[in-house]
Amino acid sequence: MTNIYAIVLAAGQGTRMKSKLYKVLHPVCGKPMVEHVIDQVSTLNTDKIVTIVxxxxxxxxxQLDGKTEFAVQEEQLGTAHAVMQAEGLLGDKEGITLVICGDTPLIQADTMKALIEHHQQHQSSATILTVHMDQPDGYGRIIRNQEGFVERIVEHKDATEEERKVQEINTGTxxxxxxxxxxxxxxxSNDNAQGEYYLPDVIEIMKSEGKTVAAYQIDDFEETLGVNDRAALSQAEKIMRRRINLRHMKNGVTIVDPDHTYIGTDVVIGQDTIIYPGTMITGHTVIGEDCEIGPNSEIKDCTVGDRTSIRQSVAYDSAIGSDVKIGPFAHIRPDSQIEDEVRIGNFVEIKKTVFGRGSKASxxxxxxxxxxxxxxxxxCGSITVNYDGKNKHKTKIEDGVFVGCNSNLVAPVTIGKGAYIAAGSTITEDVxxxxxxxxxARQINKDGYVQKLNHNK
Structure with missing residues (x-):
């Protein structure tokens, strides 16, 4: 079995992004674009992935710790120079090496697998991933010989009129x-206007030495889109979102308005769940079956059981059970555990709390x-007073407790099983x-007070 290696080019600053954040770390559907590339490459059973930083x-x-090894390109002297930095890790290896840019978040593992298989079938020294473009202005053209192998890559500015009619372009993979x-x-060589070492020159060198250079053409230009500025980032986000939403719909999820629903790449959603417009579901969220999410809800890194409704609410880093009703306008903050059959109503905030089965804060x-x-x-209006200005303290409310409206439970405090708290109470001791x-305070009525008050005016 042939060993498979991969080199991911991620060293560029990306000045056209005009950002303090380095280009390959800009997120597409909630995940940095370079991580999309690494995750797709990882499914190919590669023996080693080297990311050039x-x-x-x-x-x-x-960001990529544990997913790849790294080589550092101290000076950005071109794509060939970047690949050279991996020599210490890969230079003596036998096998096939995939070279791919870290700013192509839409490329899919199936395409990379097909490229490798095409390379093996033709016993090539190099195989270029190419794509058909109806309007290829500005892109390097792939010129093939009569046998269908690559003769050369011609940049648009250097191409003849006949060569410019070619609609097969180099994707850079x-x-x-x-x-x-x-x-x-x-x-x-770096004998060019920029003084840089270019990876396409490797193709010319191999051709001059009589080695076979092949090309594998795909039809979907979107998959090869390189993100160099904010406009392309927005385009990639839209394409990725459409792809993700389509996958969920094919798996039995109803998305009422896919154009206005935002789901992250690692989200899992069960069958017959309905996602309403304006909803964002991100991180490693897992949602069960027969749920209703939204409209206008935001859920990140949560698990949600079956038949749960989350309407116009926000939930982060929490576990939410089955048959739960949340919202509208509730806020589930991190480290909360909402058990089955719970009701969390409007303008209720839950933080770092275990909320037991069948309980409710409406x-x-x-x-x-x-x-x-x-x-x-x-x-209504009840709170756990958990912060004394320096430390947080715990409130324990046991089974079957009834807390009247507008009560303050000043922690640390325990409310025993089946107890009642009268409305308007401030509880500072265990019950x-x-x-x-x-x-x-005991109620006192002052008879005739208003008449005396008016008389004194």
Whole structure:
């Protein structure tokens, strides 16, 4: 079995992005574009992936830690020079090396696999991934000989009128015999206007030595789109979003308005779930079957059970059970665990809390740093007072507790099983099970007060 290696070019700063963030780290559907490339390459069972880093090397390394090895291009002296930096890791290897740019987030593993298979079938020293374009102005043309092999790559500015009619262009993705690649790289010259070493020159060197250079053509230009500026980034985002939404719809998810629904690449959604417009689902979110999400909900890095509804609400880094109703306008903050059959209503905020089965907070409450048992009712306007200005403290509300409206539970405090909290109470001490706690000033009525007040005016 032939060894497969990959070199991902990710050293450029990307000045046309006009950004403090390095180009390949700009996200497409919630994931940095270079990570899209690495994840697709990883499915090919590669023996080694080497990412060439330069500008923003530490940030790129941190993002891709564990997914690839790295080589540093200290000076950006062209694409051939970038590939040369991998020699210490790959130079002595036998096998096939895929070279791909880190700013092509739409390329798919099936295309790369087909390119490698085409390369093997023709026993080529190099194979170029090409694409058909109806209007190829500005792109390098692939000129083939009578046998269909690549004769040369001609840049648009150097092409004759006849050559400019060719609609097959170079995408910048290549497949090489690894040994032949590094041998040819040593012969690449920087005798050009930019003083740089260009990878396409490797093709000319191999041709001059009588080696076979093939081309594998695809028809979908979108897949080879390189992102060099914000306009192309927006275009890639739109294409990727359409691709992701189509995949979910084919798997049995209803997306009411795909043009206004934003789903990340790693999201999993069960059958017969309905996603309403304006919804964003990102990170490693997993949503069960028969759910209703949205409209205008934002969910990131959450697990959601079956038959749950999340309407016009936000949920981050939390676990939400089955048969739960959330919203509208609720906020589930990180490290929360919402168990089955819970009701979280409008303008309720939950943070770092276990909220037990069948419990409910229907409106206008804040529950933070708490353990809420089963079958608890938290009345309107009630809060857990969890912060003393320096430290956070826990509130424990046991099963079957009834918390009246506008109550303050000052942590640390425990409300025992089955207890009642009278409306308007501020609870500062533990409440025993089955007790009624009343913590408010006694009401006093002043008869005739208004008449006396008016008389004094």
């Amino acid at each position: 330069g500008h923003g090397a530490e940030a790129v390394k941190a 290549y497949c090489f015999d690894n040994k032949a690649l590094f041998e040819a790289l040593k012969k690449v 409106h206008l409450s804040y529950i933070g740093d708490a353990e809420v048992g089963k079958g608890v009712n938290i009345g 025993p099970g089955d007790a009624l706690a009343i913590a408010r």
